[in-house]
Amino acid sequence: MLSYILKRLLIAIPVMLILIVGTFILMYTAPGSPFASERGVPPAVLANLERQYGLDQPFIVQIGSYIWNLVTQFDFGPSFIYRDQDVNDLIAQGFPVTLTYGFWSFVVAVLVGGTLGIVAAVRHNTWLDYLAVGISVGAQVLPNFVLAPILVLVFTLWLGWLPGGGWQGGQLEYIILPVIALSTSFMASIARIARASMLEVLTSNYIRTARAKGLPMRRVVMRHALKPALLPVISYLGPAFVGMITGSVVIDVYFSTGGIGQFFVASALNRDYGVMMGITVLLGALTIFFNLVVDLLYAWIDPKIRY
Amino acid sequence: MSKFTLLMTTALAVGLSGAAFAQETHPETGETLAEDQSFSYRLLDQFPTIDPQLIEETAGGHVARQIFEGLLTQDDQGELRPGVATEWTSEDNQTWTFTLRQDAMWSNGDPVTAQDFVYAWRRAADPATASEYAWYVELSQIEGASAVIAGEIPPEELAVEALDDYTLQVTLQAPLPYFPQMVVHYTFMPTHQATIEEYGADWTSPENIVSNGAYILDEIAVNEFFRLVPNPNYWNADSVIMDEITGLVINDANQALTRFRAGEFDMMDDLPAGSYPQLEEEMPETAHSVPRLCSYYYTVNQSESGHEALQDPRVRQALSYMINRNVITDQVLQAGQAPAYNFTHWATAGFEMPEIDYASWSQEERQQRAMELMEEAGYGPSNPIEIDLIYNTSENHRQIATVVSQMWRPLGVTVNLSNFEWQSYLDIRGNQNFDVARSAWCGDYNEASTFLDLLTSRNANNDGKFQSEEVDRLMAESATMADPQPNYTRVEEILAEEMAIIPIYHYTQNFVLDPAIRNWPMENVENNWYVRDIYRVAE
Numbered sequence: 032m033l034s035y036i037l038k039r040l041l042i043a044i045p046v047m048l049i050l051i052v053g054t055f056i057l058m059y060t061a062p063g064s065p066f067a068s069e070r071g072v073p074p075a076v077l078a079n080l081e082r083q084y085g086l087d088q089p090f091i092v093q094i095g096s097y098i099w100n101l102v103t104q105f106d107f108g109p110s111f112i113y114r115d116q117d118v119n120d121l122i123a124q125g126f127p128v129t130l131t132y133g134f135w136s137f138v139v140a141v142l143v144g145g146t147l148g149i150v151a152a153v154r155h156n157t158w159l160d161y162l163a164v165g166i167s168v169g170a171q172v173l174p175n176f177v178l179a180p181i182l183v184l185v186f187t188l189w190l191g192w193l194p195g196g197g198w199q200g201g202q203l204e205y206i207i208l209p210v211i212a213l214s215t216s217f218m219a220s221i222a223r224i225a226r227a228s229m230l231e232v233l234t235s236n237y238i239r240t241a242r243a244k245g246l247p248m249r250r251v252v253m254r255h256a257l258k259p260a261l262l263p264v265i266s267y268l269g270p271a272f273v274g275m276i277t278g279s280v281v282i283d284v285y286f287s288t289g290g291i292g293q294f295f296v297a298s299a300l301n302r303d304y305g306v307m308m309g310i311t312v313l314l315g316a317l318t319i320f321f322n323l324v325v326d327l328l329y330a331w332i333d334p335k336i337r338y
Numbered sequence: 339m340s341k342f343t344l345l346m347t348t349a350l351a352v353g354l355s356g357a358a359f360a361q362e363t364h365p366e367t368g369e370t371l372a373e374d375q376s377f378s379y380r381l382l383d384q385f386p387t388i389d390p391q392l393i394e395e396t397a398g399g400h401v402a403r404q405i406f407e408g409l410l411t412q413d414d415q416g417e418l419r420p421g422v423a424t425e426w427t428s429e430d431n432q433t434w435t436f437t438l439r440q441d442a443m444w445s446n447g448d449p450v451t452a453q454d455f456v457y458a459w460r461r462a463a464d465p466a467t468a469s470e471y472a473w474y475v476e477l478s479q480i481e482g483a484s485a486v487i488a489g490e491i492p493p494e495e496l497a498v499e500a501l502d503d504y505t506l507q508v509t510l511q512a513p514l515p516y517f518p519q520m521v522v523h524y525t526f527m528p529t530h531q532a533t534i535e536e537y538g539a540d541w542t543s544p545e546n547i548v549s550n551g552a553y554i555l556d557e558i559a560v561n562e563f564f565r566l567v568p569n570p571n572y573w574n575a576d577s578v579i580m581d582e583i584t585g586l587v588i589n590d591a592n593q594a595l596t597r598f599r600a601g602e603f604d605m606m607d608d609l610p611a612g613s614y615p616q617l618e619e620e621m622p623e624t625a626h627s628v629p630r631l632c633s634y635y636y637t638v639n640q641s642e643s644g645h646e647a648l649q650d651p652r653v654r655q656a657l658s659y660m661i662n663r664n665v666i667t668d669q670v671l672q673a674g675q676a677p678a679y680n681f682t683h684w685a686t687a688g689f690e691m692p693e694i695d696y697a698s699w700s701q702e703e704r705q706q707r708a709m710e711l712m713e714e715a716g717y718g719p720s721n722p723i724e725i726d727l728i729y730n731t732s733e734n735h736r737q738i739a740t741v742v743s744q745m746w747r748p749l750g751v752t753v754n755l756s757n758f759e760w761q762s763y764l765d766i767r768g769n770q771n772f773d774v775a776r777s778a779w780c781g782d783y784n785e786a787s788t789f790l791d792l793l794t795s796r797n798a799n800n801d802g803k804f805q806s807e808e809v810d811r812l813m814a815e816s817a818t819m820a821d822p823q824p825n826y827t828r829v830e831e832i833l834a835e836e837m838a839i840i841p842i843y844h845y846t847q848n849f850v851l852d853p854a855i856r857n858w859p860m861e862n863v864e865n866n867w868y869v870r871d872i873y874r875v876a877e
Contacts, residue, residue, distance in 0.1 A: 067761055082468075289561040
């Protein structure tokens with residue numbers, strides 16, 4: 032097990048390097064510059080700016096020093112647009128926000144989605160099943176960029192119950208709408224996957240044997256069916272969890288939470304090379320890490336899998 | 339009187355005065371003021387910085403106007419009024435002397451002196467600062483600015499001098515009658531040397547910042563909100579009524595409008611495309627449309643990389659004449675914009691609108707003339723041309739480009755539309771990789787030259803590469819003239835004869851504002867507002 036983990040972590044190093052170099056090249060070749068503006072910056076000023084940010088150096092020196100600073104000091108460098116901040120500051124401000132609403136969205140999506148899916152499968156072809164499927168299909172076809180404005184319209188403008196955006200250090204009333212908007216489609220996917228895999232498990236031979244021995248349905252489901260039925264759900268949860276805690280651009284844009292999703296979009300549009308690289312590296316590392324966690328969970332759940 | 343009754347009396351007196359304050363009326367107008375004197379507004383995007391010498395866009399500029407105060411500020415008409423300087427004089431429009439008030443203080447209690455301005459202005463030009471707005475110092479014609487920016491001479495040689503603590507003298511390389519208008523700009527606001535030297539790039543954070551305006555920065559969460567509170571050390575603190583300013587960053591315009599309707603904040607501009615007519619009808623007291631010092635036009639590429647036909651002024655004229663501006667302002671935009679036949683915005687201070695021939699014609703006359711011109715130039719439906727029209731991604735620009743391409747069709751002009759996101763767009767337009775490009779220019783100061791200088795042959799923003807020796811000469815001359823209006827009129831005439839650019843409309847600023855907020859500077863065409871001037875009345 033330990034050697035497996037080590038091996039996976041070692042493989043992660045070249046993967047991260049490829050990610051960094053690839054992103055750097057894409058960024059380097061994109062037209063425009065962080066310092067371009069409608070006013071047309073005079074050449075002398077532009078030269079000063081480029082010197083200050085090291086953009087006058089050859090490509091290989093730029094990428095080399097970026098990786099060096101990242102590896103040796105964990106320094107993501109300066110933001111090219113937010114002149115008073117560096118990338119570490121911006122991530123330190125934005126990531127906890129995203130992590131908070133992402134975590135709660137995950138909890139809600141797993142609990143609600145899992146329950147819906149399992150209930151639907153166990154009560155296959157009854158009104159409960161139809162209701163659960165109905166809810167999850169409804170949630171699936173309602174993307175969060177449609178849901179978010181509707182939520183604000185209903186809960187902020189019409190009912191006046193909740194603020195339409197902001198974060199205020201993560202007070203409960205500010206978290207509710209982002210969590211609903213973010214968790215809905217994940218919840219729907221989880222419900223669908225859980226239902227399908229539970230149905231499959233319930234028709235398998237060993238479940239039939241268990242039923243034939245006269246075990247009550249509840250016990251069959253909890254003891255024998257649940258764990259194997261969760262395997263496909265878990266493999267979905269890895270990327271879903273990364274997707275949620277790294278935030279959704281839509282959530283950040285619509286609810287002005289100050290999360291990193293917003294920084295990510297803005298950095299691409301403004302050519303804020305530092306922020307764009309920083310967030311890409313962060314998301315890449317998280318993806319790799321959680322995929323590893325999921326693989327380890329597999330081994331725990333499924334005795335057939337050994338590392 | 340026992341100690342206890344004394345205490346009670348005092349408490350009662352304090353309580354009463356508190357209650358009296360809540361019922362307070364405005365000292366000048368006598369209106370009853372609301373108890374809640376807070377102002378909140380929506381920002382489209384997070385401002386990159388509030389360091390006056392580094393700011394390069396409007397959102398940060400609005401914040402700087404609240405927390406810093408330059409030599410001069412603007413009143414609600416956009417006219418100059420004293421800021422830190424009480425007097426400003428010049429004999430020859432070339433050497434300017436500003437006398438500073440002696441009671442101006444920084445938020446930490448230090449006096450604001452002429453040296454603070456000297457420091458800030460040198461800092462703006464200093465290559466080590468690497469400010470994108472260093473060009474503004476160059477534009478203001480201060481002697482030595484270009485050389486300092488290029489790193490040829492040290493920043494200390496910029497011709498800004500503190501004659502004593504309260505007298506600032508500036509020497510320009512050429513006379514500039516509107517120099518005082520230029521010092522209103524945020525680039526020329528003072529900054530506190532000791533603070534910047536102590537904290538470096540972190541000096542603008544709420545715990546470090548020292549500023550000299552009516553407000554100070556209290557809290558900021560990037561991409562979420564910021565809050566300003568009154569600066570007790572501001573020299574005119576007694577006149578400040580609003581006791582809190584909050585800015586909320588909300589990217590999505592529709593979302594912002596919903597939250598405005600829910601009463602979450604008091605003001606927003608950058609309204610959703612096409613929403614203004616309905617808002618005006620629904621909330622006439624709340625929706626406003628005021629002139630704004632920007633002109634919308636199409637740049638025609640007259641350099642070698644442009645379409646051959648566009649080198650011919652007759653073709654450019656024909657294209658311009660075919661555009662029915664009224665359709666664009668009244669049916670596409672519908673927010674009070676003025677059709678434009680010249681470049682300089684009609685509301686520019688001291689500017690007399692020139693009489694442009696084709697402005698007075700009917701649209702039928704223009705179209706007829708356009709067909710004739712096109713034929714004379716050897717083009718037309720029998721010899722059609724194909725041109726590329728580019729615009730930066732936006733619903734309004736797309737609609738206008740579509741309408742214009744339809745209007746050009748009868749001339750035998752086929753238009754290929756393409757849109758690019760902003761950074762790519764600047765790159766493409768700046769390198770003349772287009773035939774016709776959507777453009778807009780907003781005045782940096784309230785004087786016609788801020789527009790007309792753009793079309794001089796050496797201007798870096800002359801993206802169409804229009805060249806006219808006469809325009810260059812007239813504009814160079816105008817800088818030193820007591821009354822430059824005749825030159826401006828002549829330049830506008832040349833622009834129309836040559837159709838150097840195709841003017842389309844003059845902007846309005848469209849916004850919604852809670853009607854309880856009073857004294858908003860509706861007539862300041864540069865959209866420079868100071869929260870210390872506004873107040874909220876009781877409903």
